[in-house]
Amino acid sequence: MVYPRLGLSRKAGVPSSTVVSKAFLTHARLAARNLQLEDLPLIVTPHPLNDLTPAHMRELARSAYPIVIRQLTGRGPLDKQTHVEFVHPAERNRVQRDAG
Numbered sequence: 362m363v364y365p366r367l368g369l370s371r372k373a374g375v376p377s378s379t380v381v382s383k384a385f386l387t388h389a390r391l392a393a394r395n396l397q398l399e400d401l402p403l404i405v406t407p408h409p410l411n412d413l414t415p416a417h418m419r420e421l422a423r424s425a426y427p428i429v430i431r432q433l434t435g436r437g438p439l440d441k442q443t444h445v446e447f448v449h450p451a452e453r454n455r456v457q458r459d460a461g
Contacts, residue, residue, distance in 0.1 A: 372398075376434070377432070379401060379404065380429075381406070389403055390403075404425055404428050404432070404442075405442050407452075417450055
């Protein structure tokens with residue numbers, strides 16, 4: 362399980378970056394609280410991820426990359442949670458359908 366390792370890393374001052382999908386945000390917050398890391402910065406992605414193509418995953422990764430770097434280097438503010446600017450393809454299709 363990643364949680365204990367994350368807690369030890371953060372508490373030891375080792376930079377880390379935690380990515381969760383929106384559906385698991387509440388669970389991640391509870392786990393962080395249990396590790397006494399209430400202010401753990403989280404990167405939140407859309408959900409689900411299992412239906413993304415490799416091209417969409419690369420797009421999502423490119424969108425998340427600057428946030429990960431900011432968390433690992435400490436450059437810039439570390440918000441408690443940062444949502445990746447990525448619109449899930451299913452949502453894109455729904456918007457196009459509704460507009461047309």
